[in-house]
Amino acid sequence: xxxxxxxxxxxxxxxxxxxxxxxxxxxxxxxxxxxxxxxxxxxxxxxxxxxxxxxxxxxxxxxxxxxxxxxxxxxxxxxxxxxxxxxxxxxxxxxxxxxxxxxxxxxxxxxxxxxxxxxxxxxxxxxxxxxxxxxxxxxxxxxxxxxxxxxxxxxxxxxxxxxxxxxxxxxxxxxxxxxxxxxxxxxxxxxxxxxxxxxxxxxxxxxxxxxxxxxxxxxxxxxxxxxxxxxxx
Numbered sequence: 001x002x003x004x005x006x007x008x009x010x011x012x013x014x015x016x017x018x019x020x021x022x023x024x025x026x027x028x029x030x031x032x033x034x035x036x037x038x039x040x041x042x043x044x045x046x047x048x049x050x051x052x053x054x055x056x057x058x059x060x061x062x063x064x065x066x067x068x069x070x071x072x073x074x075x076x077x078x079x080x081x082x083x084x085x086x087x088x089x090x091x092x093x094x095x096x097x098x099x100x101x102x103x104x105x106x107x108x109x110x111x112x113x114x115x116x117x118x119x120x121x122x123x124x125x126x127x128x129x130x131x132x133x134x135x136x137x138x139x140x141x142x143x144x145x146x147x148x149x150x151x152x153x154x155x156x157x158x159x160x161x162x163x164x165x166x167x168x169x170x171x172x173x174x175x176x177x178x179x180x181x182x183x184x185x186x187x188x189x190x191x192x193x194x195x196x197x198x199x200x201x202x203x204x205x206x207x208x209x210x211x212x213x214x215x216x217x218x219x220x221x222x223x224x225x226x227x228x229x230x231x232x233x
Contacts, residue, residue, distance in 0.1 A: 003015065022130070022146050022150065023146060026137060031056070035132060036106075036126060038113075038122055040112050041112060053126060055132075056133055058132070059136075061092070069084070069088055094221070172233060176203070182204050185223065197214065197216050199219045201224060211224070
């Protein structure tokens with residue numbers, strides 16, 4: 001049932017959109033509004049902290065990883081840890097999540113102040129933040145159902161993903177070995193109060209790309225993907 005407290009407000013359309021995406025009406029609308037607020041429109045609290053969806057993204061990333069790990073563990077009972085890890089990485093990759101977010105219409109709900117293409121992980125980040133918001137608002141079981149039924153079953157083909165190669169760091173390192181080039185990653189300083197980890201990717205000592213994520217491994221993958229694109233790998 002549509003929450004009556006939102007029926008005669010300006011938020012009616014957003015509440016309906018959240019219901020269409022997640023399958024449930026929001027109880028605490030503010031947490032979803034935060035999940036859909038990119039850091040480019042972050043509000044300063046006056047205490048040196050800006051409010052955006054980054055904290056919810058961190059939470060959603062962890063929950064998404066757990067749900068997908070459980071799914072793969074049951075779906076592939078005879079596969080080893082390396083296969084399961086690789087499959088999970090493919091499913092939660094930036095490109096996969098971005099594709100799912102666009103298919104679900106989440107890209108149209110994100111509040112942002114950024115030039116198109118300037119934040120390649122914006123929509124993938126938003127879907128993780130939305131997962132975090134749903135977990136806070138509705139709990140783990142509803143969130144798990146959203147991930148499995150609304151994301152995986154409707155928009156992802158696990159058999160296709162299994163045969164897809166999207167480990168950009170491996171691609172880049174294999175290329176470097178063939179071409180006798182030196183590839184390295186360096187962690188660089190972040191802006192104040194940011195929980196994101198930023199890395200720069202160097203080829204023969206020259207910076208080619210940068211990546212920013214909540215953990216170093218994912219940041220390196222982001223940088224490697226950009227480098228592959230720029231180098232034509």
